[in-house]
Amino acid sequence: MTAVRFPVVALFAAFALCTAMNTAALAQKAYDNGASDTEIRIGNIMPYSGPASAYAAIGKAEEAYFNKINAEGGINGRKIKFISYDDAYSPPKTVEQARKLVESDNVLLIFGSLGTSTNGAIRKYMNESKVPQLFVASGASKWNDPKQYPWTMGWQPSYASEAKIYAKYIMKEKPDAKIGVLYQNDDFGKDYLKGLKEGLGDKAPMIVLEEPYDTSEPAIDEHVVKLKASGADVFISITTPKFAAQAIKKAAEIAWHPMHIVSNVSTSVGGVIEPAGYEISQGILSASYLKDGSDPQWNADDGMKRFYNFIAQYDPKANKLDVGVVFGYAAAQTMARVLQMCGDNLTRDNVMKQAASLKDFAPDTLLPGIRINTAPDNFAPIEQLQMMRFTGKAWELFGDVISSNLAH
Amino acid sequence: MSAVEDVVTEAPAVEAVPKRAMTLGSGTSIVVLLLLIAVPLFAKNFVIFQLTQLLYLGLAVLALNILTGGSGQFSLGQSAFYGIGAYITAVMMEQFNIPYFLCLPVAGVLCFGVGFLFGQPALRLSGVYLALATFALATAMPQLLKLNFLEKWTGGVQGLVVTKPDAPFGLPMSQDMWLYYFTLVVVLAIYIFSVNLLRSRSGRAFMAIRDNEIAASAMGVNVALYKTLAFGVSAGITGVAGGLSAIAVQFVAPDSFTITLAIQLFLGMVVGGVGWLPGSIIGAAFIIFVPNIAEGISKGLSGAVFGVLLFLVIYLVPHGARQVAILGQQFAGRLRKN
Numbered sequence: 001m002t003a004v005r006f007p008v009v010a011l012f013a014a015f016a017l018c019t020a021m022n023t024a025a026l027a028q029k030a031y032d033n034g035a036s037d038t039e040i041r042i043g044n045i046m047p048y049s050g051p052a053s054a055y056a057a058i059g060k061a062e063e064a065y066f067n068k069i070n071a072e073g074g075i076n077g078r079k080i081k082f083i084s085y086d087d088a089y090s091p092p093k094t095v096e097q098a099r100k101l102v103e104s105d106n107v108l109l110i111f112g113s114l115g116t117s118t119n120g121a122i123r124k125y126m127n128e129s130k131v132p133q134l135f136v137a138s139g140a141s142k143w144n145d146p147k148q149y150p151w152t153m154g155w156q157p158s159y160a161s162e163a164k165i166y167a168k169y170i171m172k173e174k175p176d177a178k179i180g181v182l183y184q185n186d187d188f189g190k191d192y193l194k195g196l197k198e199g200l201g202d203k204a205p206m207i208v209l210e211e212p213y214d215t216s217e218p219a220i221d222e223h224v225v226k227l228k229a230s231g232a233d234v235f236i237s238i239t240t241p242k243f244a245a246q247a248i249k250k251a252a253e254i255a256w257h258p259m260h261i262v263s264n265v266s267t268s269v270g271g272v273i274e275p276a277g278y279e280i281s282q283g284i285l286s287a288s289y290l291k292d293g294s295d296p297q298w299n300a301d302d303g304m305k306r307f308y309n310f311i312a313q314y315d316p317k318a319n320k321l322d323v324g325v326v327f328g329y330a331a332a333q334t335m336a337r338v339l340q341m342c343g344d345n346l347t348r349d350n351v352m353k354q355a356a357s358l359k360d361f362a363p364d365t366l367l368p369g370i371r372i373n374t375a376p377d378n379f380a381p382i383e384q385l386q387m388m389r390f391t392g393k394a395w396e397l398f399g400d401v402i403s404s405n406l407a408h
Numbered sequence: 409m410s411a412v413e414d415v416v417t418e419a420p421a422v423e424a425v426p427k428r429a430m431t432l433g434s435g436t437s438i439v440v441l442l443l444l445i446a447v448p449l450f451a452k453n454f455v456i457f458q459l460t461q462l463l464y465l466g467l468a469v470l471a472l473n474i475l476t477g478g479s480g481q482f483s484l485g486q487s488a489f490y491g492i493g494a495y496i497t498a499v500m501m502e503q504f505n506i507p508y509f510l511c512l513p514v515a516g517v518l519c520f521g522v523g524f525l526f527g528q529p530a531l532r533l534s535g536v537y538l539a540l541a542t543f544a545l546a547t548a549m550p551q552l553l554k555l556n557f558l559e560k561w562t563g564g565v566q567g568l569v570v571t572k573p574d575a576p577f578g579l580p581m582s583q584d585m586w587l588y589y590f591t592l593v594v595v596l597a598i599y600i601f602s603v604n605l606l607r608s609r610s611g612r613a614f615m616a617i618r619d620n621e622i623a624a625s626a627m628g629v630n631v632a633l634y635k636t637l638a639f640g641v642s643a644g645i646t647g648v649a650g651g652l653s654a655i656a657v658q659f660v661a662p663d664s665f666t667i668t669l670a671i672q673l674f675l676g677m678v679v680g681g682v683g684w685l686p687g688s689i690i691g692a693a694f695i696i697f698v699p700n701i702a703e704g705i706s707k708g709l710s711g712a713v714f715g716v717l718l719f720l721v722i723y724l725v726p727h728g729a730r731q732v733a734i735l736g737q738q739f740a741g742r743l744r745k746n
Binding site for chain 1: 452453454455457458461551554564565566567569653657658659661662663664666668669699703707708710711
């Protein structure tokens with residue numbers, strides 16, 4: 001009898017062991033809506049139509065990047081399904097599309113949705129329904145607020161970070177400067193000005209004049225004249241492209257030659273410098289964090305080689321001069337990195353946890369030395385930039401990568 | 409413009425029974441009402457949210473319909489009144505903690521005032537010139553909402569987040585479902601009010617002005633008063649619709665109320681049938697769902713696909729949903745005879 005019984009017991013034991021292992025394996029794999037053994041669904045909202053449709057290049061580059069990942073076997077064996085909708089840059093439409101993505105398409109998260117007021121419209125909803133709103137494509141500093149909005153995270157350096165870098169630069173290079181600030185009277189300009197003052201700290205009285213302008217003004221000439229009259233010898237131009245070009249022209253016209261800093265928003269050679277004039281634009285300063293796809297100095301760069309290959313293979317219609325393509329590539333790479341770090345634990349909780357523990361990650365198209373770092377109390381992935389000076393017909397990077405972090 | 413004016417001035421065969429032409433038959437009304445009540449019980453929250461959108465946008469189209477279909481005046485400035493209503497509601501709810509159901513009437517009354525006042529100078533204009541003047545209002549509104557001295561309340565460019573109300577009395581329904589039924593009640597009340605308004609003395613005065621201003625004034629209609637009144641009523645209803653949208657979307661920002669919205673409402677009115685009130689809901693459905701369909705067909709060319717669809721509608725049924733309804737009725741009548 002015992003001889004017969006033994007195998008039965010063994011069989012039971014083996015069976016029990018199997019079940020145990022099985023549950024152990026199941027416990028390792030954890031999924032929320034939008035993730036499975038074979039697929040991860042990612043939502044995205046872009047202004048494919050409407051006033052901001054120029055930014056749609058970002059969404060297309062991101063889609064192409066996920067196609068590349070899928071063609072290479074996916075992330076941990078799972079294919080990415082990238083569902084991207086059009087909101088025409090209208091906040092109510094963003095809300096509709098976000099709800100569609102979360103409630104009807106069952107996405108794991110929403111990644112890289114574009115715009116400040118559009119993302120502002122869905123932030124509360126995303127946080128209430130506890131769905132990650134990752135790597136928002138907007139420069140406002142409000143996306144770094146992990147206490148109040150633990151499900152929302154920015155990506156690019158905020159306007160405030162950029163302004164702090166200018167403050168650092170000025171304090172080092174020109175400690176007795178008199179700063180005149182021309183700023184656009186909206187969230188963009190005010191965010192910037194606040195960052196500048198924070199960066200200057202107790203040196204804030206270095207600012208001799210803060211001059212706001214409205215986008216509805218046809219020309220900003222009189223503001224520039226006023227700034228010159230204030231005796232400022234550093235001119236910080238927190239302006240959008242059209243006004244940046246006007247300011248460069250007017251300053252040259254009235255023979256005002258201060259140290260001229262323009263915001264990164266207005267560094268387009270074709271959109272700002274060329275209309276203003278190459279000659280009078282020499283020596284203008286700004287800062288950047290992305291490699292310029294049209295700059296031949298990157299031809300031998302490994303990261304940019306991968307980027308050019310990617311364009312040739314997966315997004316041949318993209319314009320590599322378009323900064324949106326460079327941006328979308330790097331943002332999608334960050335997203336892929338986070339999903340990779342999640343392993344088999346694809347819950348929304350874990351996605352946020354992993355997104356908040358990026359360490360020294362360097363996407364291919366960021367400037368050398370710039371690293372993405374996040375922490376549970378730091379939801380601002382990119383906080384470094386490098387200064388650049390307009391020389392000849394292009395921007396020339398100089399100096400070290402500067403962190404907006406005031407401590408170093 | 410002329411196609412629309414045709415509808416307004418030489419309204420088609422149904423003109424003989426103008427009162428009935430404005431509304432649905434009682435049987436159809438009950439069926440539609442039952443559907444509107446029942447569908448959310450079986451739908452997902454997202455669908456309920458879309459239906460809520462349908463209702464308040466339908467209300468905004470209805471308001472324009474009263475103005476254009478009723479009194480024959482054009483407006484491309486409805487987005488401005490819609491935005492004012494939305495902002496009044498959002499600011500009252502968020503900055504002054506006033507319950508949402510009290511904010512809506514205030515939004516309606518204030519927008520009525522604004523519309524009535526705007527109607528005064530607009531009186532001197534007609535046709536395309538009036539459309540242009542209202543267009544200016546719509547273009548100005550997003551910038552006005554960004555003004556610095558209002559920022560304390562409006563939140564400036566950043567906009568204002570609105571808290572969605574819970575169902576009262578511990579009713580076991582989601583916020584979305586409660587808001588849908590709340591919206592449905594408001595919309596129904598205003599719809600009934602509108603139908604009765606157009607059947608009343610004032611409504612007949614509106615239509616008299618629409619059909620022939622000189623004849624109307626010869627009959628003793630106070631043209632100036634009724635024209636501005638129509639503007640006021642339309643703006644007031646649009647304001648309530650805007651307020652409902654602020655609660656449903658949970659957010660207001662200047663970018664939400666651009667000229668695009670005004671054009672969408674105008675489009676909704678034409679597609680639904682100028683002067684036919686039930687068509688407003690169909691028009692609203694067109695402006696909500698057709699862009700989504702167009703996007704599904706081609707993302708890069710969604711605008712073009714939308715254009716083609718719109719062109720088809722205008723070409724095949726120039727009088728919009730109203731024409732489809734009439735054709736349907738005639739078809740049913742023929743079947744009955746056979």
